Amino acid sequence: xxxxxxxxxxxxxxxxxxxxxxxxxxxxxxxxxxxxxxxxxxxxxxxxxxxxxxxxxxxxxxxxxxxxxxxxxxxxxxxxxxxxxxxxxxxxxxxxxxxxxxxxxxxxxxxxxxxxxxxxxxxxxxxxxxxxxxxxxxxxxxxxxxxxxxxxxxxxxxxxxxxxxxxxxxxxxxxxxxxxxxxxxxx
Numbered sequence: 001x002x003x004x005x006x007x008x009x010x011x012x013x014x015x016x017x018x019x020x021x022x023x024x025x026x027x028x029x030x031x032x033x034x035x036x037x038x039x040x041x042x043x044x045x046x047x048x049x050x051x052x053x054x055x056x057x058x059x060x061x062x063x064x065x066x067x068x069x070x071x072x073x074x075x076x077x078x079x080x081x082x083x084x085x086x087x088x089x090x091x092x093x094x095x096x097x098x099x100x101x102x103x104x105x106x107x108x109x110x111x112x113x114x115x116x117x118x119x120x121x122x123x124x125x126x127x128x129x130x131x132x133x134x135x136x137x138x139x140x141x142x143x144x145x146x147x148x149x150x151x152x153x154x155x156x157x158x159x160x161x162x163x164x165x166x167x168x169x170x171x172x173x174x175x176x177x178x179x180x181x182x183x184x185x186x187x
Contacts, residue, residue, distance in 0.1 A: 047104060048167055049107070050117045050119055051089045052113070053114075079133060080092050082136050083136075128171060147169060
C-alpha cells in the first residue's frame with residue numbers, strides 16, 4: 001500500500017498538484033514531456049526521501065536490498081546513501097533526472113515502503129556520494145551521536161527532518177570514518 005506523500009522541499013517544476021497523481025505515477029513525472037522523453041536526461045540531480053518499513057526487515061533482508069541496489073544503481077549511473085534503523089529509511093540518490101524519476105516511481109510502488117515522503121529534490125553541481133553505488137549506515141546505538149545532532153531525542157526519525165537537515169545528516173554519516181561502500185546490516 002502506498003501511503004501519503006508530502007513534498008517539503010522541491011524544485012519549482014514539481015508542483016503541489018503532482019502529489020495527487022495515482023500511485024503508478026511519480027511526483028517527478030513533471031520532469032518528462034507528455035511523450036515520455038526526458039527534458040534533460042543528463043541533468044545531475046539529488047533526491048532525498050524518508051519512508052517507513054511496511055514489513056520488518058532482518059539483516060539478511062536489508063543486505064539483499066543493498067546488494068540489489070548496488071548492482072542496479074551501478075548500471076544506471078546512480079550513487080547514494082541509505083540510513084536504516086529497522087523502522088525507517090532515509091535515502092539520498094544522485095544521478096540524471098530521468099534515472100531518478102524512474103527510480104522514484106519504482107520506490108513509490110515498492111511494497112517494502114509506506115508513507116514515502118520526498119524531503120528534497122533538485123539539480124546539483126556535484127555528487128555527495130560519488131564513489132558509492134549505495135553507501136549504507138545503520139541508525140543504531142553506535143551511531144546515535146551522529147543522528148542525535150540533527151534530531152530531537154535519541155530516536156531515529158527521518159520524518160522530523162526537512163530536506164536540508166536530512167542532507168546534512170547524510171553528510172554527517174560519511175564523516176564517521178566507516179567504510180560505507182561495503183557496509184552491511186549486522187545481527
